[in-house]
Amino acid sequence: MDNQRLTIQQIQKKLIDKKLSAEELFKETLDKIKEKEHKIRAFISLTEEEVLTKGRALDRKLQKGASLGNLEGALYSVKDNIMVKNLKCTCASEMLKNFIAPYDGESVAEVNNAGGISLGKTNMDEFAMGSTTEHSAFKVTRNPRDYRRLAGGSSGGSAAAVAAGFGQFSLGTDTGGSIRQPAALSGVLGIKPTYGLVSRMGLVSFAPSMDQIGILANNAWDMARVLETIQGPASSKDYTLVRRKPVAYHRRLESIVEDQESKKEKLLKGITIGIPGEFFEIPLEKDVEKALNQGMERLKDHGAILISLSIPHFHYSLSAYHVLTMVEAVSNLARFDGVAYGNRASKYESIIDVVEKSRGQGFGDEVKRRLILGNYILSKEKVSLARAKRVQELLKRDFQKAFQQADLLFTPTTHVTAFKPGKRSNSPVDMQLLDQLTVPASLAGLPAVSVPCGNPENLPVGGQLIGNYFDEPVLLRGALGIETLSETMDPEQIKVR
């Protein structure tokens, strides 16, 4: 079996049993990057030089028989809107092309403390605005399952990196679906935790009331392990975090499965999964529909009870989401004025000129489009803002009602499979529709995960599970239930239509 498809736990076991050296393992990954990155273009910055050195240090540590940290042996990447000290943090924008992060984001620091080793920073839509990673100022990321297609977005680089086997996991960000949607299109798992579970310190804000750092990974086990590591550190400087006792997500999964290979039929015993009808009113591609049905079968096989229920305000959520996030974006991107850092126009006559030119040159079209609309709403359409807030409240209520009947909700992540460049990015509405199934959970601040389901020989399809607040343990159980076994997910084995 390909070493790159092992779970972190399996890697650690092999390392401890001396069946594999870290240097060897890391070398395999670097070779894979060398071979494929020029086609996939997942990274904005690569830090491969340090990886082998760190691998050798890990091997020496293993020789001494030292115990391993939670993420030791794992390689990971970070979306380029999260600070990694001394690395560029560009947000895929000309505005921050040369901006060097002066500190580590809290989630990055936690992963590093647990022994994770960084491969670099991944490509994205500029300032996380977009759903295809075509709005990067630097490059377009391709889908490792089919290089002619896109990986989705905005965390497209992270999804592609994980799907291509460039490391075990990636830290992405999700405001309206930016982790779940590319995960679905690229055939990996992607979780957006409950708003307030993972610190946003070090994340360049787009819409802070919904921005959330999450994880893209190849399996639910690794996801649990990383979530365990990055959940709100006690010393966090993010004071919007909900302070709670840390949860051992990985052990919780273990205690249910006991043995990862057997007894899976009991995995979801006693779990009720709601199927919200409104999510299925969206016209779904045939493959998506088929895969979802297979996903539901799988859930039932594991002992879950499926019921249908309703999220009545679902259809308002996309409009509400865009109003709220565009308004917040206006505010959060105001700091990029060319004064203290970031792009400053080379020629200017006055301070207003500095700001106008620096922003005019620094921001790309999608960002500008949202800033203009956001400003319009703030100055002329405050009614829309109030209505959007109202929708948000109503949606929260809908979900609370749903969670009185069900433990989890199951929906498609996207209505389409991976598509080719230009197909959707030319029309903002077409692009926005890519988020229509993921924004409801974002508006409500609920945790949600996208898991590959269906036939792995076709283009990937994601099924979305939405959980109640801080109910990540059950969400991960559901993810494990749907998860197609990782070894069959190797892109090399996928035949493209």
Add this chain to the structure above:
Amino acid sequence: MNFQTVIGLEIHVELNTKTKIFCGCKNEASREPNENICPTCMGYPGSLPRLNQKVVDYALKAAMGLNCEIQRSTHMDRKHYFYPDLPKGYQITQAAKPLGINGQLYLEKAKKTVRIQRIHMEEDTAKMMHRKESTEIDYNRSGVPLIEIVTAPDISNEKELLEFLEELKNLLSFFEISDLKMEEGSLRCDLNINVVDQDRDIKTPVMEVKNLNSFKGAVKACLYEQRRLLETLETGCELTKETRGWDQKKEETKTLRKKEDSLEYQYFIEPEILPLQLSEGKVRNTASRIPELPQKKRSRFKEQYDLPDYDVRILTKNPYVADFFEQTVLVCYAPKRISNWIMTQLLSEMPRGLEGFKELPLKPKDFGKLMALMEGGKIPKKVGEKILKEIIITGENPKRVLENRNLGPITDEQEIREIVKELINKHRKALQDYQKKPGKTINFFMGKGMERTGGRLDPCKLREAIKQELLLINQQKKEE
């Protein structure tokens, strides 16, 4: 013309918390620019604000001191505009729900209540320093906590303006939440002024006057602007709303910005700071710790110590002088003498004026002992002043100084005789007048004697000694 001036104020008070409002940076003046900075107060991407709870405590005290209603559930807002000194492109402030509303401050002299519309918390901006070729930005001030106090347009003239400012400063000084120095910018005041012609029922637009850096400046700017507005009312000149700056040197205001292109701030709730819930307990606790405030203190001082208004005003200017006075009185019950000494002898030795009572080495207990020495007639005023000059710096016990420095009274008659003889020998000329004006000569030597010994001679004994000595000399002369 029958006209009325209408003035409202916006006052910014820098709070003296240890750290800034949204980060752990020190809140203090630094020697170098950009010493106390971090990603948060620099507005770096990825940084997050954290509301300093001390700022809430301080703002709450001020709001309660000004009789405001406290809004228990409130939040911070973002106020958007572009300016180089505003690193995030917005200021975190309170717009929709200020911490305190509907307060008031009574002016005793004007016999008038000025309504306080609101008190809220916000962050200060960075400071711009304009050089010849460039503008430099010092972020030390960025994120310094402020409270803004907004009054209703209840002030009608420069006298009321001055009284309001003095009264407000006096009141706030009792909470010890700010240095309150207008020259240094820790107390800032913007004037909103217009003039109404009551006969013709027309009024000028409101002018906002900024850059007032002293109470005197505020009064002058008020008079200047009032005159300017009146003239335009008379000439019928058209005016628009303006923001104007006070030029201290030229003593005039000039246009900073016409309000037509006034900014749209696009306020909305700060999503990075959780809404604020003030518990009943916290509000009650703060209320119970509010000190006795100046107006109440003044009427008590007047009654309890039977002091004139003038003394009372000065003794209640700040909590330090008030406490100093009261503690001294506990040691030596002589309120008027103590009041006089504080206002004259003590203050003349204090370069920082009344502010200096905050960190005075001299403790009221020792000052009280000194007062008691004089009250008991043990030492004359001159000696008291001499001792004071020493103990105000050293904080020593006045009795010990008195013993150690030979400052005690000279009562030995033989010793006094010797001193008088010496003086007479020195000033023989003064004897010429003795026949014609003996009193004058005696007084002359009295003065010289006191001068020589620093007031330590017993005046009765001295007078006796001089008389006798002069008589002796006179007799000798006659015999000759």
